[in-house]
Amino acid sequence: xxxxxxxxxxxFIQEGEDVSMNCTSSSIFNTWLWYKQDPGEGPVLxxxxxxxGELTSNGRxxxxxxxxxxxxxxxxxxxxxxxxxxxxxxxxxNEKLTFGTGTRLTxxx
Amino acid sequence: KAGVTQTPRYLxxxxxxxxxxxxxxxSGHRSVSWYQQTPGxxxxxxFEYFSETQRNKGNFPGRFSGRxxxxxxxxMNVSTLELGDSALYxxxxxxxxRVGYTFGSGTRLTVV
Numbered sequence: 001x002x003x004x005x006x007x008x009x010x011x012f013i014q015e016g017e018d019v020s021m022n023c024t025s026s027s028i029f030n031t032w033l034w035y036k037q038d039p040g041e042g043p044v045l046x047x048x049x050x051x052x053g054e055l056t057s058n059g060r061x062x063x064x065x066x067x068x069x070x071x072x073x074x075x076x077x078x079x080x081x082x083x084x085x086x087x088x089x090x091x092x093x094n095e096k097l098t099f100g101t102g103t104r105l106t107x108x109x
Numbered sequence: 110k111a112g113v114t115q116t117p118r119y120l121x122x123x124x125x126x127x128x129x130x131x132x133x134x135x136s137g138h139r140s141v142s143w144y145q146q147t148p149g150x151x152x153x154x155x156f157e158y159f160s161e162t163q164r165n166k167g168n169f170p171g172r173f174s175g176r177x178x179x180x181x182x183x184x185m186n187v188s189t190l191e192l193g194d195s196a197l198y199x200x201x202x203x204x205x206x207r208v209g210y211t212f213g214s215g216t217r218l219t220v221v
Contacts, residue, residue, distance in 0.1 A: 042214045
């Protein structure tokens with residue numbers, strides 16, 4: 001099915017750096033969910049956003065639901081080795097479920 | 110509480126065979142959805158069930174089918190397997206309409 005534009009596709013950072021990724025769409029959505037997936041495992045929900053403009057934090061993670069309802073970003077502050085993995089956005093609106101293409105985060109020693 | 114349980118974790122099948130995958134949602138969750146994940150295509154939505162009714166379906170051929178039982182457990186079936194069906198199949202459950210899906214660890218299907 002349709003996929004959301006998620007960027008960047010991959011990131012190589014050093015431990016301690018901040019990370020920012022986003023998802024954009026040409027359609028309006030009612031919900032944005034951010035997930036992290038470790039190799040061989042299912043995605044784990046990080047943050048859920050249900051209202052335009054909503055800004056939500058979960059520890060070092062912060063995500064925002066864009067005012068236009070067409071985008072969302074996820075920030076990770078002071079990255080640590082266990083942040084390595086693939087991050088996905090997932091959204092739905094008008095009975096349509098759509099995924100981001102994923103951002104692969106690698107931490108360089 | 111127990112998470113979403115998918116069985117089996119790994120499966121090897123030959124072309125032309127059929128396969129059934131199982132998903133047990135979190136207790137109390139009535140919405141179950143299925144996804145196919147491949148390196149090339151990423152996460153692709155297969156179908157979604159709520160209270161035993163298929164509510165939404167992705168763009169997959171009719172070889173892919175599913176059902177949900179009265180206890181909310183769900184099964185997915187793929188008939189006449191093709192090599193391209195090799196993927197990680199993920200199931201997710203939700204307590205009510207599309208609120209915070211919880212994913213299982215997936216079933217890794219390899220078709221040889």
